[in-house]
Amino acid sequence: MTQATTALDFSTLDGELSTKSPQEIIKRALSLFDNIAISFSGAEDVVLIDMAFKINPNIKVFSLDTGRLHPETYQFIDRVRKHYNIAIDVVYPEAAPVEAMVKAKGLFSFYEDGHQECCGVRKVAPLRRKLATLDAWITGQRKDQSPSTRASVPVIQADGAFSTLDHPLVKFNPLANWSSADVWTYIRALEVPYNALHERGFVSIGCEPCTKPTLPQQHEREGRWWWEEATQKECGLHAPK
Numbered sequence: 001m002t003q004a005t006t007a008l009d010f011s012t013l014d015g016e017l018s019t020k021s022p023q024e025i026i027k028r029a030l031s032l033f034d035n036i037a038i039s040f041s042g043a044e045d046v047v048l049i050d051m052a053f054k055i056n057p058n059i060k061v062f063s064l065d066t067g068r069l070h071p072e073t074y075q076f077i078d079r080v081r082k083h084y085n086i087a088i089d090v091v092y093p094e095a096a097p098v099e100a101m102v103k104a105k106g107l108f109s110f111y112e113d114g115h116q117e118c119c120g121v122r123k124v125a126p127l128r129r130k131l132a133t134l135d136a137w138i139t140g141q142r143k144d145q146s147p148s149t150r151a152s153v154p155v156i157q158a159d160g161a162f163s164t165l166d167h168p169l170v171k172f173n174p175l176a177n178w179s180s181a182d183v184w185t186y187i188r189a190l191e192v193p194y195n196a197l198h199e200r201g202f203v204s205i206g207c208e209p210c211t212k213p214t215l216p217q218q219h220e221r222e223g224r225w226w227w228e229e230a231t232q233k234e235c236g237l238h239a240p241k
Helices: 010-017 022-032 043-055 071-084 095-105 116-131 180-190 196-200
Strands: 036-039 060-064 088-091 136-138 156-158 170-172
Touching: 010 022, 010 156, 022 043, 022 136, 022 170, 036 043, 043 071, 043 180, 060 116, 071 088, 071 196, 088 116, 095 116
Parallel strands: 036 060, 036 136, 060 088, 136 170
Antiparallel strands: 156 170
């Protein structure tokens, strides 16, 4: 248990930071924690990398490789690595649980019994391993990404999903109050790298079998796990606990 974590007054700090810019929130996060990293997968996350890199070029970044990502996503990860000249710690699921699940249920069981088991094996378990090595992490969650599950996302919180009694974890969400338009205004203005799939109508990008382009006026979350009820569209990485 770190002294920085136990001394934090989350309610007061969230009230203070909720009116600040994402850059100011990131700067405060980096001042509070040395052992902190950005979780990287999409457009929001590369905006965070761009902001954090300008504050501290030695920022730590990690990305989850589920083994089911689009080729464009792998290319995107490498493009970001080269653009900022940073190391990206790519985290993989353990082979044995993946093999057991596929052997028992095949490669597309999530279409029949929900995506939670597959996401649990391919995303949540490896993320839990990674977060066990950190004191805090920075995510690209926005309140308007999923009105049913993320509407009350704070800019700083005790991570109820991945903290343990022996290892409390802090989560920062610097873009909580931004919209998708804010993210893309930043990307275009500063020529930040982005996933080529966005040019083909993809907005929220996850694993290849579980992601599709959205139509005009559709909410971005409608492109994820479209065969399931809307309130279930979380993979467990940001469980509302």
